[in-house]
Amino acid sequence: MIKNPILPGFHPDPSILRVGDDYYIATSTFEWFPGVEIHHSRDLKHWELIARPLSRRSQIDMAGNPDSGGVWAPDISYHQGRYYLVYTDVKHHSGIFRDTHNYLVTAPSITGPWSEPVYLNSTGFDPSLFFEDDGRVYLLNMTNDCRPWNNRFSGISLQEFSLQEMKLIGSPQIIFTGTELGFTEGPHVYRLNGYYYLMTAEGGTSYNHAVTMARSESLRGPYTVDPLNPMLSSRDNPELELQRAGHADIVQTRNGDWYMVHLCGRPLPGTRNCILGRETAIQKVYWDESGWLRLTEGERSPVTETEEAGLPAWMPDKTEPDRDDFDSPVLGSRYQTLRVPFEKGIMSLSERPGYLRLRGQESLSSLFRQSLLAVRIRSFRCRMETRIEFSPHTFRQMAGLICYYDTMRYHYLYITHSEYAGRILAIQSCEGGLYRFPLREAEGFEDFVQLSGDASAGLRAEIDGETLRFFYSYGSAGDWQRIGPDLDSKVLSDEFMQRNSFTGAFSGLCCQDLSGERLYADFDYFEYRDVKQD
Known part of the structure; x- marks a missing residue:
């Protein structure tokens, strides 16, 4: 079995990627420098830190950033021999205003060299890229609304991105405004079985956190929400060891199995305090007969052990001594x-x-x-x-x-x-x-x-x-x-x-x-x- 969390300690907002037999998880680092951590594995069980892409001040200058500002929710992807990493640099996140600037860096190898950043937008946070089958590329991110009478998490925005010009083109469009869980963020799009599946994080990143799935026959929607929403959450079971479950991403192994990584928090026994921060866990998942994503174990609740992927045994090349x-x-x-x-x-x-x-x-x-x-x-x-x-x-x-x-x-x-x-x-x-x-x-x-x-x-x-x-x-x-x-x-x-x-x-x-x-x-x-x- 794979024991959770797979990345213990402060490793939130995981984005997972498979390239050949190699798996990579990118996680948030907030005000800690260098920005973004990338861990590598070949069996989804053992993980090794191999890269921190934002290693130069020209890529991420956080001087003056507030506590818990800085690098939020990176997304990692791979397209035609090149790695793409999008991330947010949060300069302010209290009161009614948020100053959230989204950027893109690229590299020929997961270990770099990573490019200087390309500015994308400042409309929200949690950016991700979607590469369409026809060669077009899209940026998604949640959007902020600073007007107190409106929903501050006003929806998931979609806008086309030109790889040739390395800039956004066209106009952004809100494709999903979320569910009654609220706080809609962390978008990822997947193209499967004739549908576009949109995964979002909802409920806020504390004890009401959750993973919501919706799908549409068109990338731009409208999206139908999973009738059993949320498909993952700890919100209704305070006895679970893994609380605060949400903000997820999925990956398919070479042998066809599916796994989902998500953040979680482990409170000290008898308390609601997670001194280790938000950590990364993994769950085996499958697509049911109706085409919705489900946990293999635990119904909608995260489990502390999930089934191994049946991949060749692998251990990290090196581990740092105590x-x-x-x-x-x-x-x-x-x-x-x-x-x-x-x-x-x-x-x-x-x-x-x-x-x-x-x-x-x-x-x-x-x-x-x-x-x-x-x-x-x-x-x-x-x-x-x-x-x-x-x-x-x-x-x-x-x-x-x-x-x-x-x-x-x-x-x-x-x-x-x-x-x-x-x-x-x-x-x-x-x-x-x-x-x-x-x-x-x-x-x-x-x-x-x-x-x-x-x-x-x-x-x-x-x-x-x-x-x-x-x-x-x-x-x-x-x-x-x-x-x-x-x-x-x-x-x-x-x-x-x-x-x-x-x-x-x-x-x-x-x-x-x-x-x-x-x-x-x-x-x-x-x-x-x-x-x-x-």
Whole structure:
């Protein structure tokens, strides 16, 4: 069986593609750079990260983008020897207005080189391409309506795209206005058995999320909705392990079977908080006697295990180790930064071989330049660890180990400077905009831990369900000691505050220098390890 999720941790809005015997899934990255992740498989069970197409600032410049802005819902396709990727760069998504700009990049190979972007439109988000049998190509996307008295999700737009001119031509047309589930988005069109099938995501991407199917004998409609709509949802079964199921895409294997990938969320047991964000799952599907798409298992509810595809056994070429000692001159592929790549001189693996050097930039509240390097948290039980050398001389300089959701939600164990005690170790939490300093607030704890001299310090974070704990080691013994009270891991979830939030929890290394001196911190290693349940 294939166990779900196939892409654990923050991997939402999957778009799937088969080229020969190779399968590719593209997922959203929002404000994390590089933009878009593409995973590869040959058996639909084991997946390997092989590309991040938007790897240059000229392709995606997210400086100033809001939390949960940036790259939304990419769509990947292949046509006559070339790969096509369309995506949205969201500059604003709160209030009545959305600033959503859609682009296209192409490449001769899935690993690139990917082209400079071609601007498409700004009428909505979730773009996808449909290649018609007659050679014509069409762009679909959901459309925004900023007028409060109208439906903000005003329908699915279709417009022809010229491959020769690399631009949209003709006029856009709304071909589907959705169902009573509302929030109609995420369109994909498939041509099968004399019908055009339109798949959309509806219900909003939280606990009412769903997959809607409609069909028509004409690409431009009218579309008839599946009489059992929705064909996939967790909305009526709060006991399911996979909640928030929706935003899907389908693929046919070489042997004729069909599979659907979709996003989902796994709440912490007994809560509604998905600290791992929206993940990617897969379900086996089939076309029933009436020509509608159905789940092979689970009726309309997603299952945690689905039937294997009967494809030849395959394993990824490489997997990144749990521990990175920074001995390579090239940074591992699992790391991402916030909004923009590091400028020259901000991050270095060569200035001090065997160490990652980060120079401090702006605060953790900044939407522009942060020195933060992180990986996805993939499990409800995990451990993150590093060893740091850092000698601040002002309270404005900080560096350490962070568990991060966005600028409004994080827990941070860091070294800084006190006018009274010199170099110290402290904890800062931001819980939905409420800034807390747990060592100062909790009874039985000192305001900080004093670090005498300039020795390196080990920093560790452990997540066990709803609880996050910090530890440190210092001095020759190197024993790990607890620091601070239990912290709430639910802070690191979409659901923690009423806000448009769509990403997931990360852990990593960061450095701030609010004096502007760009003081550096050296990190000896970084380790992320999932902890198996007993």
